[in-house]
Amino acid sequence: MAERGGSGVVPLRWSGEALWLLDQRRLPRREAWLRYRSSGAVARAITAMVVRGAPAIGITAAFGLVLAAGALRRRGRAAGLAAWRRRAAVLAAARPTAVNLAWAVRRLEARLAGGAWATAAEARRLLEAEALAAWREDFEANLAMGAHGAALLPARGTVLTHCNAGALATGGYGTALGVIRAARAAGKDIRVLADETRPWLQGARLTAWELARDGIPVTLLADGAAGHHFRQGRIQAVVVGADRIAANGDVANKIGTYTVAVLARQHGVPFYVAAPTSTLDPGTASGDAIPIEERPGEEVTACAGRRVAPPGVPAANPAFDVTPAELVTAIVTERGVLRPPYGAAIRRLLGAAGGEKRP
Numbered sequence: 380m381a382e383r384g385g386s387g388v389v390p391l392r393w394s395g396e397a398l399w400l401l402d403q404r405r406l407p408r409r410e411a412w413l414r415y416r417s418s419g420a421v422a423r424a425i426t427a428m429v430v431r432g433a434p435a436i437g438i439t440a441a442f443g444l445v446l447a448a449g450a451l452r453r454r455g456r457a458a459g460l461a462a463w464r465r466r467a468a469v470l471a472a473a474r475p476t477a478v479n480l481a482w483a484v485r486r487l488e489a490r491l492a493g494g495a496w497a498t499a500a501e502a503r504r505l506l507e508a509e510a511l512a513a514w515r516e517d518f519e520a521n522l523a524m525g526a527h528g529a530a531l532l533p534a535r536g537t538v539l540t541h542c543n544a545g546a547l548a549t550g551g552y553g554t555a556l557g558v559i560r561a562a563r564a565a566g567k568d569i570r571v572l573a574d575e576t577r578p579w580l581q582g583a584r585l586t587a588w589e590l591a592r593d594g595i596p597v598t599l600l601a602d603g604a605a606g607h608h609f610r611q612g613r614i615q616a617v618v619v620g621a622d623r624i625a626a627n628g629d630v631a632n633k634i635g636t637y638t639v640a641v642l643a644r645q646h647g648v649p650f651y652v653a654a655p656t657s658t659l660d661p662g663t664a665s666g667d668a669i670p671i672e673e674r675p676g677e678e679v680t681a682c683a684g685r686r687v688a689p690p691g692v693p694a695a696n697p698a699f700d701v702t703p704a705e706l707v708t709a710i711v712t713e714r715g716v717l718r719p720p721y722g723a724a725i726r727r728l729l730g731a732a733g734g735e736k737r738p
């Protein structure tokens with residue numbers, strides 16, 4: 380069983396035959412693993428939030444594409460490829476905001492196009508090797524981001540984070556939480572304030588769980604309480620993850636992130652975004668063009684499975700918002716720290732990777 384740790388937490392396992400996902404909807408009360416053997420079921424699991432977090436759903440989709448390799452058994456390479464691509468399109472559409480889904484599909488599609496294979500079994504082996512490589516690379520990227528980002532944090536202080544950008548949201552270790560983990564490992568006395576992050580409570584359920592397991596001091600905040608803590612001077616830095624970063628540096632992340640960024644600017648607190656280069660989207664000019672996932676209103680009118688709003692009252696439920704680049708102090712990637720102006724910095728970074736960011 381392939382596993383990749385980092386603080387002992389992983390969102391997925393690969394057996395060679397099946398993908399196992401840790402059901403994040405049930406954490407922290409239960410650690411339940413669900414088994415998936417088809418790409419359609421994997422796509423439904425992504426939509427249903429069994430697994431979430433941009434890099435984690437990208438890696439999950441990559442293994443979904445391995446499971447889709449059965450489509451290549453059809454007579455004729457072209458027909459097989461067309462059937463496989465249809466399954467890939469379903470995976471890519473499972474959640475619209477995180478660019479990592481499309482990134483995973485492009486990466487595995489390029490592997491198929493560039494690799495020598497004659498049978499579906501050979502193609503499956505190529506796809507599996509690529510999915511495992513994407514997972515390993517994401518884990519290593521998180522370690523590198525941790526090292527770059529830790530240097531930005533003070534020797535002692537409190538960091539606010541929003542949502543969960545930890546091991547559960549990635550191939551292991553985490554982006555924003557990776558930065559915090561690395562700072563602690565480097566001996567910095569960092570404490571964490573975690574926004575609860577309604578409606579799915581990724582902060583209360585997942586970030587708090589991960590950090591408590593690691594013995595990192597974490598205090599939960601109701602989402603509306605952040606402003607009070609900024610005003611009291613209790614926050615020295617903000618670190619969050621990202622679902623997509625546009626070519627100009629605008630950042631899409633969990634709904635509520637923009638509010639935190641505005642507060643950070645108002646109070647002169649640095650606002651850092653930690654994200655792997657797989658989250659950069661040079662094909663999207665600005666945040667205005669990033670599709671924002673709209674989820675069912677029932678996720679807001681109910682809390683922990685019980686309706687809290689009066690019957691008949693609807694709720695708007697955008698899952699993400701966009702923080703304009705001008706509010707972002709720095710973007711931490713595995714290849715180094717980007718500073719404004721981000722358009723030029725992102726072009727330089729991706730150019731340095733050989734002119735093409737994606738395979």
Ligand SMILES: CSC[C@@H](O)[C@@H](O)C(=O)COP(=O)(O)O
Nearest residue numbers: 431432433542544548620621633
């Ligand atoms: C390293 S995870 C970065 C982002 O994906 C994370 O901050 C986030 O917004 C996750 O949203 P989610 O709806 O839980 O998938």
